[in-house]
Amino acid sequence: MKTFMSTRTQDLAELSFPHAAPPAPGTVTVVAPGLNWLRMPLPFALDHINLWLLDEGDGWTIVDSGLETDETKALWHQIFGHALDGKPVKRLVVTHFHPDHMGLAGWLTETLQVPLWCTQTEWLYARMLSLDSTDAFVKNSLDFYWRTGMDNATREIFAGRGNPYRKRVSPVPHRYRRLSDRETFAIGRHEWRVVIGRGHAPEHACLYCVELDIMIAGDQVLPKISPNVSLWANEPEGEPLALYLASLAALKREIPESALVLPSHGLPFRGLHRRIDQLARHHEARLAELEAACAEPRTCAEIVPVLFRRQLDAHQMGFAVGETLAHLQHLVTLGRMSRGERADGVYTYRQI
Numbered sequence: 001m002k003t004f005m006s007t008r009t010q011d012l013a014e015l016s017f018p019h020a021a022p023p024a025p026g027t028v029t030v031v032a033p034g035l036n037w038l039r040m041p042l043p044f045a046l047d048h049i050n051l052w053l054l055d056e057g058d059g060w061t062i063v064d065s066g067l068e069t070d071e072t073k074a075l076w077h078q079i080f081g082h083a084l085d086g087k088p089v090k091r092l093v094v095t096h097f098h099p100d101h102m103g104l105a106g107w108l109t110e111t112l113q114v115p116l117w118c119t120q121t122e123w124l125y126a127r128m129l130s131l132d133s134t135d136a137f138v139k140n141s142l143d144f145y146w147r148t149g150m151d152n153a154t155r156e157i158f159a160g161r162g163n164p165y166r167k168r169v170s171p172v173p174h175r176y177r178r179l180s181d182r183e184t185f186a187i188g189r190h191e192w193r194v195v196i197g198r199g200h201a202p203e204h205a206c207l208y209c210v211e212l213d214i215m216i217a218g219d220q221v222l223p224k225i226s227p228n229v230s231l232w233a234n235e236p237e238g239e240p241l242a243l244y245l246a247s248l249a250a251l252k253r254e255i256p257e258s259a260l261v262l263p264s265h266g267l268p269f270r271g272l273h274r275r276i277d278q279l280a281r282h283h284e285a286r287l288a289e290l291e292a293a294c295a296e297p298r299t300c301a302e303i304v305p306v307l308f309r310r311q312l313d314a315h316q317m318g319f320a321v322g323e324t325l326a327h328l329q330h331l332v333t334l335g336r337m338s339r340g341e342r343a344d345g346v347y348t349y350r351q352i
């Protein structure tokens with residue numbers, strides 16, 4: 001779930017990428033001894049997700065699972081057939097609830113008879129969203145998007161999708177093993193520490209191994225695009241951007257610049273602190289742009305084209321609106337913007 005806000009060429013030049021190309025579908029690339037990289041396709045503008053296989057000596061840990069599609073399942077069978085050296089999978093770790101990460105958790109844990117490890121909030125979100133097929137879910141979304149001032153045709157597209165999460169995940173396991181912030185656990189001979197990130201997802205687990213100096217970043221930090229930070233209909237007064245920026249600062253304290261970062265999208269890279277600084281600057285620039293655009297009261301729908309200048313499909317529009325709202329909400333928190341309400345209930349934003 002990202003909005004494809006691309007990174008400037010000079011920003012990419014500040015990072016180093018030890019692997020020039022990703023593994024082909026159904027194959028693995030070794031990024032460190034006992035740590036293999038594979039890719040699964042995604043049928044969106046964002047066309048892939050990176051997953052990780054960690055050798056435990058007598059078995060494997062899988063990190064993240066891919067979207068629930070027949071194509072991804074077939075690729076998993078290829079991996080099982082030739083990339084596991086005849087050893088069993090012992091557990092599945094999922095970084096966060098988004099469908100490209102949690103999508104096949106139910107299928108993998110059932111097929112392989114292994115436990116799911118993830119944080120409590122991510123498991124609860126996955127369970128909750130995968131089970132909600134009520135009309136009230138759609139009505140709540142329609143109310144939320146009404147306040148943005150978007151036209152009825154666009155709102156109807158959102159309503160027509162119902163709850164899209166349900167369609168992209170296999171049944172989420174009924175039980176899980178909890179990962180907690182700062183907990184360490186062994187994967188084979190190495191200790192890995194859980195570092196929680198917020199703002200992109202509620203309790204996103206990153207993993208860091210001191211010995212290998214490797215970070216499995218999930219979507220918390222990505223090299224080429226800015227992770228989506230959005231307001232959603234279930235928490236319309238939330239402040240995800242404040243949470244995200246605080247998490248970036250914490251990651252910088254907890255994980256060294258030298259770490260090899262394994263992101264869920266794009267290529268493995270070095271330059272974590274530089275990337276964190278770039279992301280923080282990116283959001284500050286967006287905040288300033290929005291502030292300047294609201295000299296007069298504006299609705300969210302009027303402001304979306306300021307942040308997103310290209311044509312967006314329906315899938316991207318949901319993220320674009322959510323991301324714009326997250327920035328507007330943060331400006332309100334900072335006292336740089338005020339939020340008003342028109343007689344019809346639509347919110348307007350004006351710089352202070």
Ligand SMILES: [Zn+2]
Binds near residue numbers: 001096200219
């Ligand atoms: Zn995500």
